[in-house]
């Protein structure tokens with residue numbers, strides 16, 4: 001049995017349209033200019049406070065509006081339902097296979113906890129994860145190691161795996177001394193070779209075999 005922690009946005013869910021909708025609604029309510037869908041992945045990965053700070057800087061808006069933008073975006077995050085169409089292809093089948101092999105699955109995302117719960121419930125992912133750590137669950141966020149250690153829930157980091165899509169996830173795994181597997185179809189900004197990883201995959205249907213190689217089952 002291996003404890004396997006997963007990132008959420010850009011790893012299990014292609015959530016950029018959902019995130020863009022929430023941010024664009026909040027910006028519009030505040031009478032600010034907007035960001036495009038294409039620009040949105042560049043703001044995802046370090047948590048909602050950083051997204052808000054960077055969006056305001058990008059728009060040349062007053063940084064003091066960060067808390068207001070955060071509160072409004074959170075409301076749209078939670079109020080806008082998620083659905084299974086956001087899942088990358090074959091995610092559920094891969095998680096079923098990993099569960100059936102006896103692995104323990106947990107979630108470690110910088111998305112705020114309340115928004116994470118809504119996303120997990122709406123997409124059908126909720127039953128798969130024994131532990132869920134969100135971006136505001138602890139005093140620190142990824143790439144600090146505490147969230148990942150909490151998501152491992154007592155498992156030995158040296159025996160565990162972390163699966164994510166971004167620079168943030170790779171740095172987190174390094175800081176937490178956990179082996180990192182890179183999903184290449186998410187919201188990474190640099191090429192895969194710039195992010196140290198022990199395996200990479202572009203199709204979820206390939207993940208169970210990668211993990212059974214690594215864990216010897």
Ligand SMILES: O=C(O)COP(=O)(O)O
Nearest residue numbers: 008009045046047109110
């Ligand atoms: O909220 C974010 O910035 C990204 O969330 P993630 O950690 O699931 O990729």
Ligand SMILES: [Mg+2]
Nearest residue numbers: 007009010165
């Ligand atoms: Mg991610």
